[in-house]
Amino acid sequence: MTKLLGKTVAIAATRKTDEMSRLVEKQGGVPIVRSTQGTVFTPKEKVVTQLRGFIEEPPDWVVLTTGIGVETSLTIAREHNLEDAFLDLLTNTSIAARGYKTKQALKKLDLQPVVSSSDGTLNGLTSEIEGISFYGKRVGIQLHGENAPDLVSWFKEKGAEVTFLLPYEHTPPEQPVVEQLVREMVSHEVDAILFTSAIQVRQFFTAVREMDALEGVLDAFHSKVVATAVGQVTAGALFHEGVQRVVSPEHERMGAMVVALTKHYEDIQ
Numbered sequence: 001m002t003k004l005l006g007k008t009v010a011i012a013a014t015r016k017t018d019e020m021s022r023l024v025e026k027q028g029g030v031p032i033v034r035s036t037q038g039t040v041f042t043p044k045e046k047v048v049t050q051l052r053g054f055i056e057e058p059p060d061w062v063v064l065t066t067g068i069g070v071e072t073s074l075t076i077a078r079e080h081n082l083e084d085a086f087l088d089l090l091t092n093t094s095i096a097a098r099g100y101k102t103k104q105a106l107k108k109l110d111l112q113p114v115v116s117s118s119d120g121t122l123n124g125l126t127s128e129i130e131g132i133s134f135y136g137k138r139v140g141i142q143l144h145g146e147n148a149p150d151l152v153s154w155f156k157e158k159g160a161e162v163t164f165l166l167p168y169e170h171t172p173p174e175q176p177v178v179e180q181l182v183r184e185m186v187s188h189e190v191d192a193i194l195f196t197s198a199i200q201v202r203q204f205f206t207a208v209r210e211m212d213a214l215e216g217v218l219d220a221f222h223s224k225v226v227a228t229a230v231g232q233v234t235a236g237a238l239f240h241e242g243v244q245r246v247v248s249p250e251h252e253r254m255g256a257m258v259v260a261l262t263k264h265y266e267d268i269q
Contacts, residue, residue, distance in 0.1 A: 003262045003266050004028045006029075007191040008189060009032070009194060010032050010181060010184070011024075011032070012204065013033075013037065013194070014037050015040075015196075016196075019254065020254055023255055027259075027262050032184075034184075034193075035173060035177060036173045036200045037203055038203060039171050040169070040171075042076065042168050048076060051080075051165065053163060054089060058089050058092070058138075059140035060094065061137060061140070061160075062096070063140070063142065063151070064095060064096070064105075064142045065098045065099070065148070066099065066142070071105055072167040090109070091111065095111065095114055097117075098121070099120040100231075115132075120233050120252060121233050122151050126151070134159060135158065137161070138160070138163065140162075143166045170203070172206075182211065185216075185217060185221075185225050186213075186219075192225060194228050194258070195237075196254065197230070197233075198233050201237035202241075205217075221244070222243075226247055227245065228246070229247070230253070231248060232252075248260060
């Protein structure tokens with residue numbers, strides 16, 4: 001299939017952009033990288049302190065929210081001779097996992113979550129554990145690059161003591177990149193944008209509002225530019241920002257996302 005032939009597809013991600021570019025090219029499209037998510041960086045000293053806290057006072061439950069969070073935590077633990085202790089903690093602790101990538105990261109470690117969200121969302125995860133008593137329990141939450149106040153409040157309201165592990169953080173995207181993408185959108189030089197995380201969506205629209213360009217961007221999405229999301233969480237972030245048409249695959253995979261975009265163009269031809 002080459003149903004993206006002649007289509008310019010912007011990639012909003014920062015990771016695996018080469019892989020996504022090849023997927024777009026395979027379908028006949030022209031990929032351009034326009035990262036709307038700032039550089040991910042790891043404050044290692046802070047993470048080591050948090051890891052030691054988890055190990056020394058093990059939580060009753062660990063909530064893991066991203067695959068890269070699991071992998072980054074393990075890498076830092078290995079660098080500081082904490083890997084065995086951290087893996088032992090995960091092996092002997094009840095794990096709640098959000099999303100496909102998180103479960104895949106655990107699978108590589110031969111670990112199985114006690115519970116996971118069926119839809120990949122934090123709301124879906126709390127729905128799954130609604131009937132579990134957390135009163136007086138210690139719950140360690142691996143945050144996904146930013147704070148999750150609703151999730152933290154949910155556990156505290158259940159009587160849990162909450163601790164945190166923040167293995168990576170996000171910085172704002174480069175303003176010139178966002179400005180370039182906005183220009184390309186409003187001048188109809190871009191046909192579609194691939195978003196692989198909700199943070200990409202939120203940071204993009206934050207920058208767009210600072211530019212006072214929201215109306216033009218939403219008009220572009222409502223006319224020519226097809227917003228494409230890797231999964232339900234990312235799609236939900238786009239809908240929340242006012243984007244009315246969002247293409248996303250049934251299963252959260254990069255390849256499936258590109259195929260879903262291809263099928264969208266097939267269906268409208």
